[in-house]
Amino acid sequence: MTLQGYLRPDGRKGIRNIVAVAYLVECAHHVGRQIISAFDGQEVHLIGFPGCFPNAYAQRMMERLCTHPNIGAVLLLSLGCESFNKYSLSKVIEESGRPVKTLTIQNDGGTRSTIAAGRAWVDEQLEKLALDERVPMDISELIVGTVCGGSDGTSGITGNPAAGRAFDALVAAGATCIFEETGELIGCEEIMADRAVTPELADELRASVAKAARYYATLGYGSFAPGNADGGLTTIEEKSMGAYAKSGASPISGLIKPGDIPPRGGLYLMDVVPDGEVRFGFPNISDNAEIVEMIASGCHMVFFVTGRGSVSGSAISPVIKICANPDTFRRLEEDMDVDAGRILEGRASLDEVGQEIVTLLRDVVGGKPTKSESLGHQEFILTYKSFEPIGPACLPA
Amino acid sequence: MGSGVPLSHADDPRLLLLAEKDNVLVCREDIAGGERIYVGGREITLARTIPRGHKIARRDIAQGDKVYKYGAPIGSAVAPITPGDHVHVHNVKSDYTPSHFFDIQEVAKK
Numbered sequence: 001m002t003l004q005g006y007l008r009p010d011g012r013k014g015i016r017n018i019v020a021v022a023y024l025v026e027c028a029h030h031v032g033r034q035i036i037s038a039f040d041g042q043e044v045h046l047i048g049f050p051g052c053f054p055n056a057y058a059q060r061m062m063e064r065l066c067t068h069p070n071i072g073a074v075l076l077l078s079l080g081c082e083s084f085n086k087y088s089l090s091k092v093i094e095e096s097g098r099p100v101k102t103l104t105i106q107n108d109g110g111t112r113s114t115i116a117a118g119r120a121w122v123d124e125q126l127e128k129l130a131l132d133e134r135v136p137m138d139i140s141e142l143i144v145g146t147v148c149g150g151s152d153g154t155s156g157i158t159g160n161p162a163a164g165r166a167f168d169a170l171v172a173a174g175a176t177c178i179f180e181e182t183g184e185l186i187g188c189e190e191i192m193a194d195r196a197v198t199p200e201l202a203d204e205l206r207a208s209v210a211k212a213a214r215y216y217a218t219l220g221y222g223s224f225a226p227g228n229a230d231g232g233l234t235t236i237e238e239k240s241m242g243a244y245a246k247s248g249a250s251p252i253s254g255l256i257k258p259g260d261i262p263p264r265g266g267l268y269l270m271d272v273v274p275d276g277e278v279r280f281g282f283p284n285i286s287d288n289a290e291i292v293e294m295i296a297s298g299c300h301m302v303f304f305v306t307g308r309g310s311v312s313g314s315a316i317s318p319v320i321k322i323c324a325n326p327d328t329f330r331r332l333e334e335d336m337d338v339d340a341g342r343i344l345e346g347r348a349s350l351d352e353v354g355q356e357i358v359t360l361l362r363d364v365v366g367g368k369p370t371k372s373e374s375l376g377h378q379e380f381i382l383t384y385k386s387f388e389p390i391g392p393a394c395l396p397a
Numbered sequence: 398m399g400s401g402v403p404l405s406h407a408d409d410p411r412l413l414l415l416a417e418k419d420n421v422l423v424c425r426e427d428i429a430g431g432e433r434i435y436v437g438g439r440e441i442t443l444a445r446t447i448p449r450g451h452k453i454a455r456r457d458i459a460q461g462d463k464v465y466k467y468g469a470p471i472g473s474a475v476a477p478i479t480p481g482d483h484v485h486v487h488n489v490k491s492d493y494t495p496s497h498f499f500d501i502q503e504v505a506k507k
Binding site: 152153154156157186187188191213216217220221222224228229231232233234235236237238241242307325327344345 | 413415423424425426448449450451452464466467469470471472484485486489490491492493494495496
């Protein structure tokens with residue numbers, strides 16, 4: 001499968017050519033929103049970190065996001081007194097070969113002046129990026145993630161296994177695929193460990209789910225929302241079995257944490273549950289937190305399987321929404337890219353829907369906007385977390 | 398039916414058996430309360446409407462027994478369950494962390 005992408009100086013290729021506007025503390029968020037509002041419908045996306053206290057995870061995530069292959073230029077927005085290390089972030093972006101500019105509201109004349117300066121800079125970058133030509137891109141250069149959200153009793157029967165079929169086809173073709181999330185794999189640890197390429201990785205997979213189970217037990221809640229119960233799901237392990245189906249049937253090549261970029265093609269599990277004692281609250285406060293983490297690990301695109309009907313998209317990477325429930329699809333067709341509920345009604349097979357997802361992926365790589373992109377969805381959320389580096393058994397030799 | 402999942406002839410075609418080991422069936426569409434349907438080769442009367450995606454018991458499940466779906470345990474029965482019963486948060490609990498829902502009576506009624 002030959003695709004096309006924008007070649008970056010680090011050798012990676014992007015499927016979009018976006019100017020990122022990044023606020024480095026909540027106090028700079030409004031200025032950022034005003035800057036991007038002048039570019040409605042263009043490839044200018046707002047991302048950022050709201051906290052004023054330093055956090056190594058947030059710093060690393062912002063570095064990864066600002067140097068993501070779908071990003072062509074970055075405007076950093078600082079208030080001036082926050083803790084975020086804008087100097088080091090700017091240096092990382094500059095070293096990646098991307099244009100970067102930092103505006104500091106306290107030094108640059110306040111709200112109006114900073115908005116005007118920001119818009120002028122973004123305008124210039126868009127003009128330059130418009131000249132970029134796409135180059136051939138191999139499927140082995142593509143990273144795809146999958147999440148599920150707003151799950152119901154249909155998710156694990158139609159949408160998730162169909163996404164799994166698509167993953168199987170992509171992995172077989174040499175792509176890198178990432179699934180998550182360990183808190184929603186509770187109860188699946190043994191069958192999942194059986195798919196690990198090495199016994200050491202199997203131990204790491206089991207340990208990551210055990211960590212999630214401990215973490216959620218301390219918090220007192222599983223990754224289970226009231227809508228899941230309305231939709232017929234009874235327990236976290238039932239939800240897990242359905243969620244697990246989106247990993248497909250390929251061998252599992254590795255275990256990564258947010259911001260780790262898989263070294264080569266294959267199927268990887270992303271562990272999004274923080275290490276150490278329980279701090280900073282829930283590990284996945286909403287679906288977009290996981291989507292942002294997958295994008296930080298290099299995902300060019302994310303499959304989002306929903307039963308109840310999420311309408312979310314994302315900043316930076318297109319989201320393909322796979323609707324598991326045929327009733328939901330009929331209600332929310334304008335938001336859904338794939339009608340996997342046809343499987344439940346006997347109007348399509350899992351393989352057919354899996355193939356449809358792969359075909360759509362090829363079109364979206366080629367520039368076709370997904371439903372959420374067309375509707376202007378650019379959700380983004382990044383909060384405090386902490387992780388230890390992954391162990392040597394987590395990546396393929 | 399091209400979903401690739403096995404369908405048991407002993408069950409109403411609106412019910413989906415995901416794995417032979419399962420003691421629950423998934424409703425492919427809403428099935429109205431009061432309807433007489435086949436479950437596990439026996440004809441039963443549904444006590445209440447079961448919405449699409451929800452589960453009913455395929456066979457007797459004793460209190461404390463594991464509930465199986467996808468061939469895997471998804472929790473334990475907290476009350477005796479008979480074939481055709483709605484299997485949900487009112488009679489099953491997680492063996493890991495409790496499920497979060499608004500009102501057990503409301504969820505059970507749906």
